[in-house]
Amino acid sequence: MRILITNDDGIHAPGLDACKEIARALGAEVWVVAPETDQSGVSHSLSLNDPLRLREVEERTYAVKGTPTDCVIMAARHIMPNKPDLVLSGVNRGRNAGEDVTYSGTVAGAMEGTVLGIPSFALSQGYSFATKGNPPWATAIQHAPDIIRRVLKEGMPRDVLVNVNFPDCPPDQVAGIAVATQGKRDQELLRIEARHDGRGNPYYWIAFARAMVEAAPGTDLHALAQNRISVTPLRLDMTDEPFMTQLAQMFD
Ligand code: MN
Numbered sequence: 001m002r003i004l005i006t007n008d009d010g011i012h013a014p015g016l017d018a019c020k021e022i023a024r025a026l027g028a029e030v031w032v033v034a035p036e037t038d039q040s041g042v043s044h045s046l047s048l049n050d051p052l053r054l055r056e057v058e059e060r061t062y063a064v065k066g067t068p069t070d071c072v073i074m075a076a077r078h079i080m081p082n083k084p085d086l087v088l089s090g091v092n093r094g095r096n097a098g099e100d101v102t103y104s105g106t107v108a109g110a111m112e113g114t115v116l117g118i119p120s121f122a123l124s125q126g127y128s129f130a131t132k133g134n135p136p137w138a139t140a141i142q143h144a145p146d147i148i149r150r151v152l153k154e155g156m157p158r159d160v161l162v163n164v165n166f167p168d169c170p171p172d173q174v175a176g177i178a179v180a181t182q183g184k185r186d187q188e189l190l191r192i193e194a195r196h197d198g199r200g201n202p203y204y205w206i207a208f209a210r211a212m213v214e215a216a217p218g219t220d221l222h223a224l225a226q227n228r229i230s231v232t233p234l235r236l237d238m239t240d241e242p243f244m245t246q247l248a249q250m251f252d
Contacts, residue, residue, distance in 0.1 A: 001027030004084035004113070006071045008039040008092065008105025011063040015091035015125060018137040022123070023088055025145040031084065032061040033075035035068060035105075040092075042067045044108035054079075068109035076116050086152070087113030090123030091140045095165045097124075097220035097230060098183040107234070110161040114236055120161045121148055126168040126224055135168070142171040143229055151231075159236045165220055167227040178228040183219025 003023040007016050011034040023030045036055065045067050052074060053065035062079055064071045068089060076083055089109030096104040106122050113120030123144055127135035143166060151162055163182075167174060189209040194202050215221035220230035 002029045006109040018091040022144040033071045036063045036065045039105045042105045068105045069112045072112040087120035092124035095126040114161040122163045139171045140166040163232045165230040175227045178223035180220045180230045183221035
């Protein structure tokens with residue numbers, strides 16, 4: 001099996017090494033094409049106004065000055081002599097559950113693989129305030145290969161990717177696998193933090209104040225709160241069928 005690895009945390013991220021271990025457990029030929037710098041939060045963006053700079057780091061390992069989406073296209077259409085059989089995006093430092101999915105460059109890397117018709121997984125490792133400095137990568141490393149193998153054996157529909165989140169606990173404390181829906185955080189407080197530069201001019205950071213919320217059962221957030229691995233199939237087609245029917249009746 002020929003595996004392409006990308007991520008959004010960048011070519012030097014520890015999670016990329018975790019992903020290499022997962023890929024090696026799955027197959028022989030592993031290629032890495034990852035962003036030169038941290039691209040967390042870039043979602044499914046394409047670089048259209050800047051050139052893509054390509055740097056060969058070592059054999060079958062490349063850094064691209066671009067987004068995860070750029071990386072997957074560069075890999076599949078330029079770098080790799082043959083199309084990959086599998087795309088693994090991650091392992092992200094931090095979970096991609098609930099509405100994180102819509103911001104995530106990690107999920108987008110898998111999304112682009114799916115667009116190109118390649119079975120694709122997004123892998124993310126949860127951490128907490130306590131494990132911030134050292135997320136439990138061993139949890140993803142130990143549990144991901146079996147999950148991926150089983151899903152591939154079952155076969156994946158076209159235009160669907162699989163988003164996998166690993167809970168913030170050691171591998172032996174994982175309480176199982178939950179096939180879950182994309183959850184919703186009701187009280188996520190995104191705010192703008194103003195600071196001042198050396199000349200007194202204001203500049204701003206987007207800051208997060210995450211309140212503890214009871215996640216709805218059946219969701220990825222709920223699974224992770226129970227130390228379970230969440231497995232969520234995501235569709236490229238984001239159409240909401242029930243409201244579409246309602247709108248169709250309205251405009252008819
Ligand atoms: Mn990231």
